[in-house]
Amino acid sequence: MLAFIVRRLITIIPLLILISIVSFIVIELPPGDWVETRVQQLKLAGATVDDTEIQRLNSQYGLDKPAYQRYFRWVTNMLQGDFGYSFQWNQPVSEILIERVPRTMLIAVLSLIVSWLISTPIGILSAIKQYSWIDYLGTFISFIGLATPGFLLALILAYGALNILGFSPLGLNSIEMIDAPMSIAKLVDLAKHLVLPLIIVGLTGTGVTIRVLRANLLDELKKQYVITARAKGLTEYQLLMKYPVRMAINPLISTIGGILPALIGGEQLVSIVLSLDTTGPVLLRAAIAQDTYLVGGIVMILSTLALFGSLLSDIALASMDPRIRFGGTSK
């Protein structure tokens, strides 16, 4: 097991390097450079900016050096927790990330769980009751999940919530609760505001999971051991839960690697529509204002987290399935 984890950790290193290169390109791409913008901003604020200050900023971010040296400077800074400075927020990028990224991840992970809670029963039922109404319901949900972008769904459902329930689903907390100290009432309020985003973001994964689970379970149910177990007199429920479902449920974990990036990405758009205080609105505003270090930082950190998510899912899968652990192919 340890050997597997180590092997998997090593394969992640080149991917991390690739991510950092892409994020760096994102930082360098917009025309003009960061210090110019910063100097202009300081001048607008009435501060006098002399040449030594410009020099200092230039050398701090290595802007007087060639691109590859700037890249190494940026990476070493980042490894020490310095992601650069956001002129839009007047704050180090790392502080903004610490505040916003956990919320994005919380929503992404919770919506993954929500999507499992929805898709597992539907997936199992649509396999054992093939071509029944629940099977068609599952197919319907998966097609909607595939075809409807979350941000459109967010618009439609938010309109519904506002008009039918009279509840404004904007933000993570109601306006009167934002500055209130942590309390049960505030948590309830937060939970209410989370329902919509979790369902919407989760729907991305729900469709895929239902289809994979259904297909796998259908394959398993055809196998001989199911007949053997039935012949031995197991009840249908025991029979189903004990073997075929356990086998078919593996993909729930193995698809995390594919679904988590989509969930994190979808969360950005949904949080822009519902103005949740996560990375989404920050990313959009930073992208429009070309607050490049902030944009690069968000891209870097979200990609890294998605990568570690799929790493964790691989480890979980390996601990459940010895065939993967010992490096054999599962075929």
Add this chain to the structure above:
Amino acid sequence: MSTPSIPMPSTGPAAVEKEDRTFYATQWQLIWWKFRKHKLAVVSSVLLVLLYLSAIVADFVAPYGAQQRFEGQQQQPPTVIYWMHKGSFYGPHVYPTKRKSDPKTFKFIFMPDESKPMPIRFFVRGEPYQMLGLIKSDIHLIGTGNEKGAPPLFLFGTDRLGRDIFSRSFFASRISLSIPFLGIILTFIIGLTLGGISGYFGGILDEIIQRIIDFIQSVPTIPLWIALASALPREWSTEKTFLAITVILSIVGWTGLARVTRGKLLQLREEDYTLAAQCAGASEARIIFRHLLPGFTSHLIVSLTNAVPASILGETALSFIGLGMQPPAVSWGVLLQDAQNLVAIAQQPWLMIPSLFVILTGLLFSFIGDGLRDAADPYTR
């Protein structure tokens, strides 16, 4: 087959004919026969063709121009269509409306004037147009005509500048539906080349390309799209932005195709006919393009169909948040920009109607992809 000496197990002449048919059919015929059985996919294909046709002849389908403004008709809800006039059947017609301001909420309310009915007709004369710069006409599919005082027909309502959303939705489909087409060409070139190199030559190149695919598939694409799209200069022309958006979306879209290409090449490379071709002295290019490629073209089409909805949704999402196509260009995402905040849609819910086009197109492509996936391998049952 008519000789009685050969025993035919329980098959009538009709079944024999059917068997014969499958023996002599080409691969594409088999695929077509199998695809035809998937009713949902067939219906979806027909609808999709109609959607594309309506995008091409948008000038004709739309009652009004994409930028035509109706003064005094801003933010008007979808026009109510009446059938009965003064208690008797009149046919579909509309009434002219007068805009008033609600004294309490300051919202516009539109009061119909029920004395002057105006029938809705097909093939009416309206705003002159020049379709695709070629055909000059002023006939529109549906409308109320251009007589003086004829109340306009806003099937989906109007936006804050008084433009007809129904008309704009069809003009928007020109950009929204052609993005995937251009994207497909790019996706095809990148995916096929890299997947082909990876699968046929293997070795270190394969390893590198596979890692890059791993990387692209494990990274959340939307933040990356947002970051890349924000670097596009605002002053670019519509055509330039369109091309750039297509490129940005394709950077991510090719991986599925490359994976399929590689997998199929690895499998087909071991087939006997490849060995035979090699022994006969065929060049590598000939083997790839003449012998291997035709073997999995149908699979390529499937994975392309699956890549299409993603690029439509990508363009819509980017334009929606204001980083993609910019007005005055119209795409579905641009139309939905107006519906961006909850306050706007609470008062003018009809601004969300263009989203139905996006959802419908996505669904149609998914259904077709589903049907094609079943048909792609006609030899398995």
